[in-house]
Amino acid sequence: MLALKVEKVKKIYPSLNSKGQEVLALDDVSLEVNKNEFYSILGHSGCGKTTLLNLIAGFEVPTAGYIECAGQRVTAPGADRAMVFQDYALFPWLTVYENIAFGLKIKRMASPEIKRIVEHFASLVGLSQFVEHYPHQLSGGMRQRVSIARALAVDPTVLLMDEPFAALDAQNRSMMQSEMIRILDEESKTVVLVTHSIEEAINLSDVIVVMTRRPGRVKSVIRVPKPRKMIEDSPDYLVIRKQIRDLISGEHDDSVTM
């Protein structure tokens, strides 16, 4: 079953300067994301990865083409598409509990139901002991766990993640990847992750989408053999890593700078 369909999407940003040059950020991007599968979008900086997620989230509108989430045309942001941002984007004046509860309150859920859901997701991300803490009292890794719990709590059809672990140090990043695998084993979810780490994409994904340089187009779609967490340096792992490295390094910076 399709959770998400991106059909021939093009995105042109209007000019930001007096020269009046528009930016063609994405061109003819089509994707079909199956339910409960993990997709990663890989590509050089500036190739339109964030633009693609923002279009799926409904924060931006495509110039051409369309996006459907569970068969419904995307025209605005909605709780069926929750985003985890690189900088966590937590509300600093709210506790961990209140941050996770935020979207549920907007949905006007009853308090006992909110409590049950918040406790479940705080526990899932290993933060049961920290629900009364404020974001500034937490480490970067813990803040990102709150952000993931907040996104999962609204039970989105698709979880969108824009370089969610990029601000973490290597050790925390690797730990969060393992955590993500454990969380997804417990709660099946459809995920679209943007990253520029090939290893992260291989570790987490069922499917890896490699983009061209700007304007971003789909260069290649690669299905990663199961199990999701491949043994690093196993022959299968090395083959797929080389394949992706070659695809990405084949993208020379010969695009016209606009």
Ligand SMILES: Nc1ncnc2c1ncn2[C@@H]1O[C@H](COP(=O)(O)OP(=O)(O)O)[C@@H](O)[C@H]1O
């Ligand atoms: N709001 C905007 N207005 C104008 N240009 C933008 C805007 N957002 C992004 N861009 C441009 O679109 C291109 C793709 O950006 P982005 O989606 O952020 O790439 P990535 O996330 O892959 O690094 C870049 O050239 C960027 O400068």
Ligand SMILES: [Mg+2]
């Ligand atoms: Mg980006």
